[in-house]
Amino acid sequence: MLVAGASGVLGRRIVQQLVTRGHTVVGLVRGEPAGATVRSLGGEPRRADLFDSNAVVQAAEGCDTIIRAATSIPTKVRTGPADWAMNDRIRREGTRSLVAAAADGRPFDEDAPPAGDPILASALDGERIAREAGSAHGFDTIALRCGGFYSADGWHTRILAESIARGRPVLIGRQSPVWSLIHPDDAASAFVTAVEAPRTGVWHIVDDRPVPLVVFLGEMARRLGARPPRRMPRWLARLFLGRYGTRILSSSFSTSNARFRRDFQWQPSFPTYVQGMEQVATAWRSEGFPLRGS
Numbered sequence: 001m002l003v004a005g006a007s008g009v010l011g012r013r014i015v016q017q018l019v020t021r022g023h024t025v026v027g028l029v030r031g032e033p034a035g036a037t038v039r040s041l042g043g044e045p046r047r048a049d050l051f052d053s054n055a056v057v058q059a060a061e062g063c064d065t066i067i068r069a070a071t072s073i074p075t076k077v078r079t080g081p082a083d084w085a086m087n088d089r090i091r092r093e094g095t096r097s098l099v100a101a102a103a104d105g106r107p108f109d110e111d112a113p114p115a116g117d118p119i120l121a122s123a124l125d126g127e128r129i130a131r132e133a134g135s136a137h138g139f140d141t142i143a144l145r146c147g148g149f150y151s152a153d154g155w156h157t158r159i160l161a162e163s164i165a166r167g168r169p170v171l172i173g174r175q176s177p178v179w180s181l182i183h184p185d186d187a188a189s190a191f192v193t194a195v196e197a198p199r200t201g202v203w204h205i206v207d208d209r210p211v212p213l214v215v216f217l218g219e220m221a222r223r224l225g226a227r228p229p230r231r232m233p234r235w236l237a238r239l240f241l242g243r244y245g246t247r248i249l250s251s252s253f254s255t256s257n258a259r260f261r262r263d264f265q266w267q268p269s270f271p272t273y274v275q276g277m278e279q280v281a282t283a284w285r286s287e288g289f290p291l292r293g294s
Contacts, residue, residue, distance in 0.1 A: 002026045002063040004050060004098060005070030006043060007034035014069055015041045026063055028056070028070075050090065053097040058234070058250060060101035061175030068098055108255050110145075110202045127202070140198045146187045147180040147206035147255070150216075150276060152283035154184070158290075164221045165290045169232035170249075176214035177252040180206035183276040186268040193266045203260040208271040210254040216273050223281035224290070 001018060005011040006027025018025045019042035027038035027045050035045035048055035050070060060066060072086040114124050127143045134141035150157045163170050182205055190205045217229040237246040260266055270276035284290070 001065040001067065002028060002046075002060045002098075002101070003043070003067045003069055004028040004056075004094065005068065006041075006045070007037040008069060008071065010071070011069040012037065012041060014067060015043045019043060026059070028059055050094040050097055053100040054247065054250075055234075056097040057101045058173055058175050060098075061177070061252075063101075066098050066101060068095060070094055110204055110259055134200065140200045142194050142198060142200065143202040144187075144190055144194060144205050144260075145202065146190075147182040147204070147253070149184050149187065150181055150273070150280065151184045152280045157280065160217065161220060161224060161284070162290045164217065164226050164229050165224050167227060167230065169230040169236075170217055171214055171229050171231040172237045172246060172250045173231065173234050176212040177250055178210050178212050178254045179216065180204075180210045180253055180255045181216065181273055181276070182206050182268070183270045183279070186270055189269070190260065190264075190266060193264050197264060199263070201263075203263065204255045204257060205260060206255055206257050207268050207273070207276070208257065209273075211273050213249070216277075219273060219277050223277055224284075 001023055003011055003014055003018075003025060006015050006025075007029060011027070015025050015027055015038060025038075025041075025043040027034070027041075027043040028048055028050065029035045029038060029045045030047065030049060035047070038045040046059040048059040050056065070090050072090055074083040074087070114120065123145075127141075130141045130143070133139075152158075160170055186207065187205055190203075194203070214229065221228055234246065234250070237249065241249065257266075257268070270279065
């Protein structure tokens, strides 16, 4: 459980009672004094600015319940609107951040509203353009939204493998996002299946089981005979990867192929990352990739 405002008058009591009842409690804090308070109560402090929704999403990783006990009640007798401004901001912006944390990483389907991610905006525009043209000119439009690609010949997969082999950090922060993946061989088969039985709609093309990124990269490291993947702090990731790269490697996207399987009687050849990574590792071994000591 995540408690925002865990070191406050109300929050301290919530943390203490939850811990007493056997719950694992994460307290959202901004600094060490509050962190020490949370630890003294038996909770785990995680630092994040309540108004930084991305940071709150990361702090809430693994929590199934979120409690907003954060306030900023003025500590003086005579108050005006300005004195209550921070409390109002906590109630509005703070709640929006916590709602984003509650939604992030949870499974979503084709009916879920699109995420407000600038990287995805052009893909959604492409779907809209095709859909509008199909409606105007009378042809079927199919939108297949693929999960994260990984393959022996994929540039991003190879960069991750090289980084792991060299002992470079590839994970961000302490918490791991959860990804829905798809091997390109299976993505291609989904496109072929769809064009052979055309209809109009949107389908998600992923394998059968979402996986925490730390587990997926751990499997990659094992196949390479390398050490488990290292982590880096968020500030360092932003320095080297930029804001968008950091966001991609720290955001969850967990969905299902259930609708496509049902509507097209399709199933992936690589049902999970385990089978897929076996094929990838076999291909890499045959070409001597990655080069040791490179």
